[in-house]
Amino acid sequence: MIQALKLSKTYNGSTAVNALDLHINKSEIYCLLGANGAGKTTTINLFLNLTAPSSGIAKIAGLDVTTNPLETKQKLTYIPENLMLYPKLTGVENLQFFCGLSGIKLNDKEAEIYLKESGLQEDARHKRVENYSKGMRQKVGIALAIARSSEVLLLDEPTSGLDPAASNDFANLLTDMKERGAAILMATHDLFRAKETGTRIGIMNKGRLVEELKAEDITHSDLEKIYLNHMKE
Amino acid sequence: MVVLSIAKNELKKYVRDNVVTTLGIFLLLLLSVSVYTGVTYYKSMAEQHAIAEEVARIQWENQGEKNPHSAAHYGTFAFKPVSILSVFDPGVDKYTGVSIFLEAHRQNFAANSIAEDKDSARRFAELTPSFIFAYLFPLFLILAGFRSVISEKESGMYRFLKSQGVTNFQLVSGKTLGLWGILILLFLPFLLIGIFFLMLTDSSQNDVFRFLLTAGIWLIYFGIIINITIAVSAWVKSSGSAMILLLTLWILSTLLVPRLITNLATNIYPVPNTSDFYQAIRTDLLEGIDGHNPYSEHSAAFRDSILVAYGVEDVSELPFNFRGLMLQEGEEFEKRIYDHHFAKIDAIHQQQIGLFTVSSVLSPTLAARLSSMAIAGTDMHAFNHFTADAEEYRISLMRELNMDLKLNAVGDRVVGYTTGSDFFAQNISFTYERPDRVLLDRSQLSPILMLIFWFFLSAVMLIVVTKRSEVVT
Structure with missing residues (x-):
């Protein structure tokens, strides 16, 4: 579902992503670990077609994102580190608006059902988003992915800044999305959450994918050691 | 579909934004006050106009037994009726004078402007719908949309x-449509109240049509402001920069450029002062016949030409009163001199207006104000149309009086001949009729074209900015 073929991006002579090969299947959560500047966010931007690749191909559901920007975007939901919804609108209204952009018309009841599925408390759904915590906003993002039946989720450090309980809630939602068949690429600094939630883990350093691991094959401490070793390179 | 979703969302955000709603309600209140004061002003002026016109006519008809030429010097007045659309755009109405004294031998300037009765503070910023549209609506759109x-x-x-x-x-x-949405919410009540008011009063279809056209002019102007606001917001790197840039443009367009051009216009094309103006006329009048002076060189020449034409030796042998004819001849000569000098003043005004029109390439506010005034019939062209009508009336009235002298006074003298109320009651009366045509002059079209040019320019600017920021990096 998510595929990178020798994908590279160079900004002013400095390589942000270097010949990345990646293949993420349906019902898989791929956690991309790496220090700041390792190329995680650029990788996501390449899949979102927010930046053009210097070489190589980024594919979503088998389609090249640069030649099929609209089709590929319809198949994915992107949740950034700080999902900035419209503060003057309620959770329901935000969901209706963003679904409307994809041509999905939701009435209040339908929107409430999706928000319920994403775990947003009942009393918050009709409150303005300006009063929401970050965790609550991320839940609206997940509700959007559910409502749009997204085949692909691209997450850029979605749990950063969340308290452990909220982070755990979010991980459960991702697992739920995975079970619905979604392919998920999550860039994160959170080794613990990557090991707990991920199906596979990739480590990026200086734009290169330097290690790929199956989450079930390693322990938390192994992951930490491997990660730190790569960061020393 | 996506555009409409974004526009709807944007409108919802505006409506829920306390600052935008507070400013919007404030604007609506100001607009209501301005329409109310405009209606009060119109009603009072219409009432005063009707009374003044009636009193002037009664005075004319009841001046008693009098020599017609004495009546010509007694004079009467032409009153400019206030346009119903001055409720929305008073234009230059308050500064041009509402009455002209009509008398023998002399073409007078309009006098008794409303502005003369007001203190300088009120003159600085008269609260009218056109003032609110020209200055405050753009500010609101900028503050809402930057x-x-x-x-x-x-x-x-x-x-x-x-x-x-x-x-x-x-x-x-979507953002552009959203800003249009909040504008329409504010503008629609004005439009409906305006149409309702016009339907309640004795306005003509032409007035309603003019009102709708004026509304169209302001909507084009707001469209320009919206396009520029969104273009700047899409172009700059921070909201602070957007606000500073847009406020600078607002100050330039609404305050600095119009004032600068006003100063330039009066300096480049100065209007002569009244004393110089009348002195020049007095000098030119010496070059022709003076109806009061039968002994002047020109009068003598005229008399001789008439004697030759009628084959008589003395004016007493003429089949009419020569002094009546001479007064009329003098009146026509004086009219030519006055017309020549007033045309010069008019030409200077035209040059000033031309400078304003050309300068509206620097300020859409100028173009909008000139266009709105022109269509509302409250600009200098409309005023000149009234003064020309009043002058035509003066000449016709003087002709009637002189003809009475010419045909009815005995011998070659005017002294001693009198006429009465019956004659004065038969004299033509003056009631100014506004022309049906929306625009009186082709030059009035120029600011409208300039405004349309600004709209397309701002739209192109918006499209270019949008396309440039579309590039994927």
């Missing part, structure tokens, strides 16, 4: 929207 696009970039929402497949074109179009 963050429109840039805030999406600053908050990170822009990336999120792009990830949803929203193109820049859709985003900018």
Whole structure:
């Protein structure tokens, strides 16, 4: 579902992503670990077609994102580190608006059902988003992915800044999305959450994918050691 | 569909924004007050006009037994009726004078302007719908819309929207429509109240048509402001820069350029002072016949030509009163001199207006104000149309009086001949009729074309900015 073929991006002579090969299947959560500047966010931007690749191909559901920007975007939901919804609108209204952009018309009841599925408390759904915590906003993002039946989720450090309980809630939602068949690429600094939630883990350093691991094959401490070793390179 | 979703969302955000709603309610209140004061002004002026016109006519008809030429010197007045559309755009009405004293031998300037009765503070910023539209609506649109696009970039929402497949074109179009939405919410009550008011009063279809056209002019102007506001918001790097840039443009367009051009116009094309003006006329009048002086060189020449034409030796042998004819001849000569000098003043005004029109390439506010005044019939062209009508009336009235002398006074003298109320009651009366045509002069079309040019220019600017920021990096 998510595929990178020798994908590279160079900004002013400095390589942000270097010949990345990646293949993420349906019902898989791929956690991309790496220090700041390792190329995680650029990788996501390449899949979102927010930046053009210097070489190589980024594919979503088998389609090249640069030649099929609209089709590929319809198949994915992107949740950034700080999902900035419209503060003057309620959770329901935000969901209706963003679904409307994809041509999905939701009435209040339908929107409430999706928000319920994403775990947003009942009393918050009709409150303005300006009063929401970050965790609550991320839940609206997940509700959007559910409502749009997204085949692909691209997450850029979605749990950063969340308290452990909220982070755990979010991980459960991702697992739920995975079970619905979604392919998920999550860039994160959170080794613990990557090991707990991920199906596979990739480590990026200086734009290169330097290690790929199956989450079930390693322990938390192994992951930490491997990660730190790569960061020393 | 996407554009409409964004526009609807934008409108919802505006309506829920306390600052925008407070400013909007404030504007509506100001607009209501301005319409109310405009209606009060119109009613009072219409009432005063009717009374003044009636009193002037009664005075004319009841001046008693009098020599017709004495009546010509006694004179009467022409009163300019106030246009019903001055409720919305008084234009130059309050500064041009509402009455002209009509008398023998002399063409007078209009006098008794409303502005003369007002203190300088009121003159500085008269609260009228056109003032609110020209100055405050743009400010409101700028304050409401300056963050429109840039805030999406600053908050990170822009990336999120792009990830949803929203193109820049859709985003900018939606934002533009959204700002139009809040504008329409404010403008629609004015439009409805205006039509309702015109239907309640004795306005003509032409007035309603003019009102709708004026509303159209202001909507084009607001369209320009909206296009520029959204273009700047999409172009700059921060909301602070957007606000500073837009406020600078607002100050330039609404305050600095119009004042600068006013100063330039009066310096480049100065109108002579009244004393010099009348002195020049007095000098020129010496070059022709003076109806009061039968002994002047020109009068003698005229008398001789008439004697030859009628084959008589003395004016007493003429089949009419020669002094009546001479007064009329003098009147016509004086009219030519006055027309020549007033035409010079008019030409200077035209040059000033021309400078304003050309300068509206620097300020859409100028173009909008000139266009609105022209269509409302409250500009200098409309005023000149009234003064020309009044002058035509003066000449016709003087002709009637002189003809009475010419045909009815005995011998070659005017002294001693009198006529009475019956004659004065038969004299033509003056009632000014506004022309049916919306525009009186081709030059009135220029600011409208300039405004349309500004609209297209701002639209192109918006499209270019949108396309440039569409490039994927």
